Amino acid sequence: MHEVHIYLDNPKTGIHHIARSFEHIDLSLNEDINVNVYHTRNYGINVEVFPILCSIINELRAKGTTVNLNFELPPGCHQLSYASRMDFLMTLGLEYEYNKKRHNGSSRFIEIQKVRPGAHGYDGDLAAVLQNNLKMTADEAYDPAFMLSELICNMGIHSNSENGAYIYCQGYPNRGLVEMHIADSGIGVTNSMRKNEKYKNSCDSDLLNLALQFGEGSGEGRGHGLYFVSEFLRRNKGYFHILSGSKGIIIDNGVESEYKIQNYQGTVIHLRIPIQCGIRVDAIMDEQGYEL
Missing domain, CATH: 3.30.750 (Transcription Regulator spoIIAA)
Incomplete structure (x- = not known):
């Protein structure tokens, strides 16, 4: 054992x-x-x-x-x-x-939820959930909802997990931010990218960096989800942390750092998203000529 x-x-x-x-x-x-x-x-x-x-x-x-x-x-x-x-x-x-009175969704969090294997998005109106549970306005909820939807779609398409993924969100209005966590234990970003012939011999370290660039991916998706999320948080001085394969990347307040581990077979992402952002995700998409 x-x-x-x-x-x-x-x-x-x-x-x-x-x-x-x-x-x-x-x-x-x-x-x-x-x-x-x-x-x-x-x-x-x-x-x-x-x-x-x-x-x-x-x-x-x-x-x-x-x-x-x-x-x-x-x-x-x-x-x-x-x-x-x-x-x-x-x-x-x-x-x-748990002896204390259980709080409802008005406590500004979304309890951990399982995302079914192969999901191409959130089951329901994610922006409405963020507005109701985290007490955000429709405008404030737009960018976080887009980013979490992109990550859920990525994991549904690429992870090949037998158990799906888990998401968890909490709002901190006094700190002006929303935290989001999403984790799966599938094949990971790097192994997914190796399905693309041009990446089959690339190492984890190179592939995870490539995954954060626009248009790069396994070839099974559009190759932009991680780029938009990481770039949005880089420009707005938020926090982006991804771990997959033998490497982790952290972008904190616009500064990027990396670390190594032996191996994590899946993908874990942790975001801290400023509620008030000077640069919107739509503007970043416009730069790339991308439309939803």
Whole structure:
């Protein structure tokens, strides 16, 4: 049986830490896995760890692997109440008694939701959901809705995940931003691009950078989704983080950085989108001569 140990004591523990926790496992062996999550000090937990955990664990389960998830918590720890309220624990198959009155969608978040495999978009009016749940105006919701729809479409077309993807959103009006998380554990951006003959011998590092350029892709889509999302956030001083294959790229306040891991088979994206933006996504599309 495989053992995975994840430590959440540091509130900076994020996407790449979770991905690295599973690197040593040979998933082709199809052995049972114990995932042990430690939170021994009563600090806050970085919310971005939960979508990737839901994706990895439920992808393994969809492929027939038995995954046992165990949380080790300090006495009186209340940090999992938030995870329960956002439906992360239910999605992971855990029962947790959340005693506080459950909030409805007016609390400016969209609980984690599963996107079915092969989806070409969100099931419903995403802009209306953002307006209702995150208390945004129609104008404020337009660009975030477009970007999340593009990412959902990308993952539906390219990921080849047996379990689909997971999305989660939360609005922070006092900080003037919306956070969005989307994660799948399919074949990843880089392996998808290798379906294109001209990229079949390219390395992960080159391919992930190419994926953020206009018109580049596997040849199965239009090759613009990641470009529009990353370019919008680059110009508006937002935050864009993508991890796929052996590389992660972060664009934060217009500054780009990269990091390496051994491998993450799927794709995880984390966005922080300014609600008030000087440059709209329509303007970026116009530059490229692109129309919806």
